[in-house]
Amino acid sequence: MTDVHLHSPRPTPFFQPEPYFSQRRKTPFKAPPKAPAKSCPPLSRVFTSAVASDGPHTISFASDSINEPISGLRYSTDSQEPYFEQGFEIIKKIGEGSFGEVFQVKSREDGQLYAIKRSRQRFTGSWDRRKKLDEVEKHECLPPHPNCIRFYKAWEENLHLYIQTELCSMSLSQYCDAHGRLPERTVWRILMDIGKGLKHLHDNRLCHLDIKPDNIFLSQSGTTWKLGDFGLVSSMDTDFEGASEGDACYMAPELMEGRFSPGADVFSLGISMLEVACDLQLPSNGESWHMLRRGELPEDFIKNLSPDLLSLLTSMMSHNPQSRPCVNQILGHRKLRRMQLFEPAVKLKNKIVPLFSRVFQWILRFFVILLNLLRLSHSPMRPETPPTLGKPQSLGEPLSDSEDEDIRMSLLQQSISQHNGSWTNHSPICHQYPVYSGSPIPLHLDDSSADEATPLKPGSPLLTSSPATFPRADRAMRRVHSDRGFVNGGPRNLMEIFKEAD
Numbered sequence: 137m138t139d140v141h142l143h144s145p146r147p148t149p150f151f152q153p154e155p156y157f158s159q160r161r162k163t164p165f166k167a168p169p170k171a172p173a174k175s176c177p178p179l180s181r182v183f184t185s186a187v188a189s190d191g192p193h194t195i196s197f198a199s200d201s202i203n204e205p206i207s208g209l210r211y212s213t214d215s216q217e218p219y220f221e222q223g224f225e226i227i228k229k230i231g232e233g234s235f236g237e238v239f240q241v242k243s244r245e246d247g248q249l250y251a252i253k254r255s256r257q258r259f260t261g262s263w264d265r266r267k268k269l270d271e272v273e274k275h276e277c278l279p280p281h282p283n284c285i286r287f288y289k290a291w292e293e294n295l296h297l298y299i300q301t302e303l304c305s306m307s308l309s310q311y312c313d314a315h316g317r318l319p320e321r322t323v324w325r326i327l328m329d330i331g332k333g334l335k336h337l338h339d340n341r342l343c344h345l346d347i348k349p350d351n352i353f354l355s356q357s358g359t360t361w362k363l364g365d366f367g368l369v370s371s372m373d374t375d376f377e378g379a380s381e382g383d384a385c386y387m388a389p390e391l392m393e394g395r396f397s398p399g400a401d402v403f404s405l406g407i408s409m410l411e412v413a414c415d416l417q418l419p420s421n422g423e424s425w426h427m428l429r430r431g432e433l434p435e436d437f438i439k440n441l442s443p444d445l446l447s448l449l450t451s452m453m454s455h456n457p458q459s460r461p462c463v464n465q466i467l468g469h470r471k472l473r474r475m476q477l478f479e480p481a482v483k484l485k486n487k488i489v490p491l492f493s494r495v496f497q498w499i500l501r502f503f504v505i506l507l508n509l510l511r512l513s514h515s516p517m518r519p520e521t522p523p524t525l526g527k528p529q530s531l532g533e534p535l536s537d538s539e540d541e542d543i544r545m546s547l548l549q550q551s552i553s554q555h556n557g558s559w560t561n562h563s564p565i566c567h568q569y570p571v572y573s574g575s576p577i578p579l580h581l582d583d584s585s586a587d588e589a590t591p592l593k594p595g596s597p598l599l600t601s602s603p604a605t606f607p608r609a610d611r612a613m614r615r616v617h618s619d620r621g622f623v624n625g626g627p628r629n630l631m632e633i634f635k636e637a638d
């Protein structure tokens with residue numbers, strides 16, 4: 137019995153030996169957070185006065201305007217619609233995260249496009265509200281920079297928080313989902329742009345602490361990479377008080393011990409670049425997680441990297457934060473220095489090329505219209521041609537003049553017979569005329585007989601004619617029939633055609 141039990145087939149557990157590295161998977165769908173338990177009502181419903189406010193209120197920590205009612209040309213307090221809908225035309229939803237949903241909108245006041253993030257859930261209490269407003273405070277305290285997503289305003293309404301920011305075309309994750317492994321040129325460009333954004337943060341004594349491809353965005357124009365999502369930004373001045381680490385896949389190893397420093401951002405940027413340059417799926421734990429932090433990078437993935445990029449990324453991912461280069465040193469790399477040297481020229485090219493191409497298109501369009509107008513004004517009026525009954529078909533070799541003449545005669549004979557109330561059954565083209573008429577054959581011999589419809593007298597040679605009367609026409613029409621798979625006026629069997637070919 138024991139033996140049977142031991143040998144009974146069982147599903148073998150799938151075991152992937154560690155360390156294991158795989159190709160980067162597409163950005164997984166993030167399930168929305170669970171709804172709050174229904175057993176007790178949220179605090180906001182119990183202590184409404186603690187968090188509720190009348191109508192939409194701006195949120196600002198830079199001035200004393202916190203909790204100032206929203207006012208605007210397009211906002212009416214009499215309307216039941218929220219400010220979000222009164223002030224903006226909602227174009228589409230562009231993303232969602234654990235915090236909320238992001239919409240692409242068009243402002244009804246200035247006609248510009250923006251991104252608005254709306255908290256998914258209502259504030260559950262004053263503590264929850266304060267925690268959500270943190271992102272506003274952190275984003276607001278950052279002076280604008282071309283490589284950081286710009287903050288415009290924030291407001292709360294109906295216990296939801298709204299954050300209005302600059303609109304970007306997509307995140308780096310979405311870009312990689314579409315393009316796969318990125319070419320080194322693009323990786324250097326991202327390193328330079330995000331390096332500049334990060335320098336701006338560090339110069340303002342702030343650390344991002346959540347750098348990852350999900351939080352790097354491509355501008356609307358598609359030329360500049362920008363740093364976004366400042367929800368975890370922490371100040372060096374307050375000694376990283378209340379700081380928390382971001383995504384485990386991109387986390388510097390020293391954060392496990394609570395040692396925060398600007399070096400953590402350098403590590404996260406380095407490992408993010410490794411991911412996109414090698415199309416590597418970063419582990420969130422396990423032995424492979426530690427290997428990457430010990431500087432043991434998977435050979436199969438890094439073999440295509442240039443020595444320059446590999447050595448920079450390896451130094452950025454040093455285990456010891458002191459050994460990592462600071463952002464100034466990264467931007468001082470000779471490759472990035474050269475890129476910066478040519479940057480004004482590249483920017484100019486990016487502005488001029490689309491402009492020139494648009495002007496060129498207009499000139500081209502103008503010439504095409506002009507040419508058409510000229511052609512119309514010079515073309516003589518053409519006589520109306522009778523409508524064709526079908527598409528001209530290839531009839532093989534062109535008929536000779538005499539054969540053509542015979543066909544005309546035959547058709548005339550057919551027409552006369554039809555006119556007199558009888559078809560000559562042996563006419564070789566009686567079934568074919570509608571198809572043949574791609575180039576219609578006039579039913580008269582010459583112009584003088586064109587409109588003669590007088591019936592011929594019985595016994596006329598034309599009426600009594602047989603195939604022998606017009607042997608060449610008969611031959612020619614048989615050839616036409618045969619070209620189209622018809623024999624004796626009927627469809628030809630495929631087998632017959634094959635036999636003939638043999």
Ligand SMILES: Nc1ncnc2c1ncn2[C@@H]1O[C@H](COP(=O)(O)OP(=O)(O)OP(=O)(O)O)[C@@H](O)[C@H]1O
Nearest residue numbers: 230231232233234235236238251302303304307365
């Ligand atoms: N300014 C923007 N322009 C364009 N798309 C954006 C912008 N901000 C956010 N998105 C899109 O919305 C998605 C979710 O945004 P975001 O990550 O800021 O939300 P979140 O709720 O804070 O997410 P997280 O789970 O990381 O906290 C992003 O992945 C991105 O695709």
